[in-house]
Amino acid sequence: MQRIIKNGQLVDESWHLLPKDATLDGISNCDDLIVPLALWVDHSTALKARDGGLGVWLEAGEEIEEIADQLDNFQVIALNFPAFTDGRHCSTAYLLRNRYGYKGEVRAIGDVLRDQLFSYLRVGFDAFALREDKDPLDALKAFEEFSEVYQASTDQPLPLFRRRA
């Protein structure tokens, strides 16, 4: 079983991530599912009627604005990084937390590596499914790499210039 980083701890994965082409056929009623955006858009009523937990995941090019008024339906919003050099979802996570007030889990999935985690945490991610060939225990060290930051972001609403002693 994959372990993910959640709130700075390693936890066993309990969610099932459905692939992009997933349909409603044979979909579990009780499992906790993270469904692709397209499935949600087409079948939100059916998905809401299930007993299991519900999350949604977005490709890097999919815009959070599309579901901004439906966020209450999701316990998890997973944001996919097709490559670790693609920073689009850093803006998405920031918007989720700061503009749309989302309080549930925001999870980084895809090409997620240790050296991105510090900035991901800052913009608003609180869960990280590390790429499977990487050691999540090692990645925990990323959160302690910087003891001070200049900018305001989700983790620190005040920029340094408002906090300097």
Place this chain on the structure above:
Amino acid sequence: MYVYDQYDQQIVEDRVKQFRDQTRRYLAGELSGEEFRPLRLQNGLYVQRFAPMLRVAVPYGLMSSAQVRMMAKIARDYDKGYAHISTRQNVQFNWPDLEDVPEILAELATVQMHAIQTSGNCIRNTTTDQFAGVAKDEIIDPRPWCEIIRQWSTFHPEFTHLPRKFKIAVNGAVGDRAAIEVHDIGLEAVQNEDGELGFRVSVGGGLGRTPIVGSFINEFLPWQHLISYLDAILRVYNRYGRRDNKYKARIKILVKALTPQVFAERVHAEWVHLKDGPTTLTEAEVARVAAHFIDPTYKVLDDQDAALAALDAEHPGFARWRQRNTFAHKKPGYVAVTLSLKPTGVAPGDVTDKQFDAIADLAERYSFAEVRNSHNQNIILADVEQAQLFSLWGELREHGFATPNVGLLTDIICCPGGDFCSLANAKSIPIAEAIQRRFDDLDYLFDIGNIDLNISGCMNACGHHHVGHIGILGVDKKGQEFYQVSLGGSSGRDASLAQILGPSFAEAEMANVIDKIIKVYVERRNEEESFLDTFRRVGVDPFKERVYAANH
């Protein structure tokens, strides 16, 4: 200049530790080459043709004597005894060992320097006027704003992996020596009718493959909102800039695709949410930063016009040098002096360790222990007493800094080119040298007057060839190195992009080609007319006819 407090120092020291561990993991095989690449790039470390190249950040070109001495030390201890001033006012080392880079960064941190974001798809070093703070035509000192931007952009968590690199320049003077209109964001500090400070904001300028002059999307951004507005621009770019083709990934392509007007609307729509939030700048913060850039303790002096004129009459070499290599200062009795790093036979912008030490020493004795790197790849002592100019000239001559060619044809802007850079299609340094050798007659050079000759070894345009009055671009033609010539570019306030002259030339022809272009100018010019003005008046045809006629 800005001095770190404990927060700034902590961030740089944390970075040293982080990069030391990243390098260790790479060397241990825990990080693949592909995974390490963006990490090392964001620390200015390229893998070059022969060895890694480390680009050290010199925020807006400003260095203290202690920092200049550190450049000397690194050149001596970790490199082959020299370094290179880049067109982004940074310092590049061409031969460090990858294993030594963490140690070099630790040494840099002891003098408040680093290599953060000097490469990679992130916000790069913010640049400005090399005469900031001393220029007579300055309205607002841009340096505090550059430092505020530096802090905002350093490890910005949302904008660490942009579609492409991102460059910001700030100008605060009547003349634009910072080339703001060919930057991703250009900021011009201005005052409105009520005397309030703000910025005119240009976006989408840039060189590279698709050179474009930027578009002004905001005519007056009040200073309090600078950071939130930058956040808004960067967020729109981060989300919607193209990532499918690296040659179409710069913000200029997005601005062009949307049109500047629509881009401006998007930025505004984003900014509405951010405006007046916690990132709103405070007077206290601006005052804190600006306090680092107040005037040094200038003496009350008079201009030395008569004395200098007498020296000119006695020493024609001094007169020539003074005419080209000094720049008027806002304070009576002072002058800014450019050390030419463009003597013939040396790669433009190269400085040896001994020269760095000499510069540090000269800065201490003549100019309040500070220097500036210019984007023209020279070094400036900004606060020299006119009464000491003659003695300084003597010392500069001893160290090889007194070539009287600043702004002239031989003051060539030149990238490292194929001799060093693995991206280059062609060498650039030997072309610069061939041209410098051809134009070795100082009287002729002075007669030709102000001319920007810029050379890039490939279309990435590090040598800014698009905005040279004469631009030279190295191209690959069936495996051979050829050179395309363009005319009429300018990076000043009247920014324009150069026009391609025609088919490219072999290396051996280049000095002749430039010679012919200059001859056309000399024949066609009206009295006192610059090369650029003549070109704009007569157009490209007379140059074309002369250069290509000779080929038959």
